Amino acid sequence: MTAPPPVLLFPGQGAQQPGMGVGLYRAHPGFRSRMDEVLELWRAHGFDLRADWLAARRGPETDGVRTAQPLLFSLNWAVGRTVLDAGVRPAALLGHSVGEVVAATLAGVFDPADAVSVMADRIAHLDGTPPxxxxxxxxxxxxxxxxxxxxxxxxxxxxxxxxxxxxxxxxxxxxxxxxxxxxxxxxxxxxLNPFHSPVLMEAALRALPLLASVPIGPPRLVLYSAYEPGPLTFERARDPRFWALQPARPVLFGPALDLLLAEQDAVLAEAGPGQGLTALARRHPRVAKGQSRAIGLLPARPGGPDAERATFEKALAALAGAPTPHRRPA
Structure with missing residues (x-):
């Protein structure tokens, strides 16, 4: 029986854990190079983030917007980029919250440096909003x-x-x-912030000037949106308000996954920490019945270098063995 094609899932706020992905960083040169590459785009803040991340420091700031969001973006992007570097060509990408910006960057909508600028600007506006x-x-x-x-x-x-x-x-x-x-x-x-609520609307709109100046390209991979469930068109992707308002709009991950799996069965691989999206995907009827699968590229909890590399390589092997993307007949 032919395995279904791969789809990458990218988690958002709440998935962060102290030490997430550190084992893979120490054991996998390709991932380490990609993680260093993206952290350097954060400039001085990236230097501090790397030090705290590698030390697996836990504190009140761990879940704060200035720590959690940059690390989640960077880790998700580095995991996803390492998968693409291995020659895997996913049938689709689907992100949750900040994971959608990651998916868009890997699909070519944003250049990585521009995506980091967008995220840094977003974080600056959200920092200091009501608790x-x-x-x-x-x-x-x-x-x-x-x-x-x-x-x-x-x-x-x-x-x-x-x-x-x-x-x-x-x-x-x-x-x-x-x-x-x-x-x-x-x-x-x-x-620690009321993400995806109207409380953040005013702060979110302050991101419009920068977004209006950033080059936005057409998705080179099929990119599903969890804000307006379904494949993201270039016309929608190049609207700055679409991206600016995301911190204040509801995430419809479940409906987006329904639409994706209605089009095609898939090996759903979570390219980020925690396996929270993996757990959600395993409850989906098509996964529960065995037509699709859900796996994590990182373990549910941070582990040592050998354990994290083993989890990553096992998942990567499952993705590499998947066929060229196809869609089920309507």
Missing amino acids: GGMLAVQAGPDEVAPYTTDEVVVGAVNGPRQVVLAGPEDGLRTAEEKMRADGLTCRRARA
């Missing part, structure tokens, strides 16, 4: 609707019963207390 966070809830959008407000909203739909509420701290805490009292299962995501 808040994100709350993962084992429920559907309709079930959590009674707990939402003008500021506390559904910030992500990751699956049929996997949503994330987002908003300022006081409102989110109130929603959490009410949901727990009503028997809903929920847990805080690793975020």
Whole structure:
């Protein structure tokens, strides 16, 4: 039986872990070179990020926007770029939150240096916004609707019963207390900002001037958007508002994955830390029934050099053995 083609998934805020990918960095020269390359684009901040990352330092800043976002972008890009360097040609790319910027960069929409400039500018505008966070809830959008407000909203739909509420701290805490009292299962995501809520709209729009000046190219690989589920067209990709508003718009990863797997079965490979998207993908009916697969290129938790390289090479072998991308007949 022919294996389905590869698709790369890129996680976003909440996937970060102290020491993520450090084992692979120490064991894999190709990945190390790509990680050094992207960290250097962050200039002086990249030097500090590398030192803290390699030391696997844990502290209040670990989940802050100035640490988590640059490291997630850099690590995801380096993992994805190393996969492409190995000759794997994915049928599609799909990212979650900052992972969509990574996917767009690997698809050629942004030059890596421009993407880092866009991310640095975004982070500068988001840093200092009102404290808040994100709350993962084992429920559907309709079930959590009674707990939402003008500021506390559904910030992500990751699956049929996997949503994330987002908003300022006081409102989110109130929603959490009410949901727990009503028997809903929920847990805080690793975020200190109310990502994907309207609270960030004003700060997000401040990114427009830089985005309007950055060259944007047509996707050279099929790029699925989790903001407007489906393949991203060049017409949409070259709209600066599409990228500027992403921190304030809901992520529809689950619907995007539904559309992708309706077009084709796939070996879904998470190119980033934590295997959170891998776990979500394994709940999808087409994966659960065996038509598609979901694997991680990094282990669920950081490990030593041998363990991380073994996980990466096993996943890479699965991707390298996949055929030329194809689509199922309608």
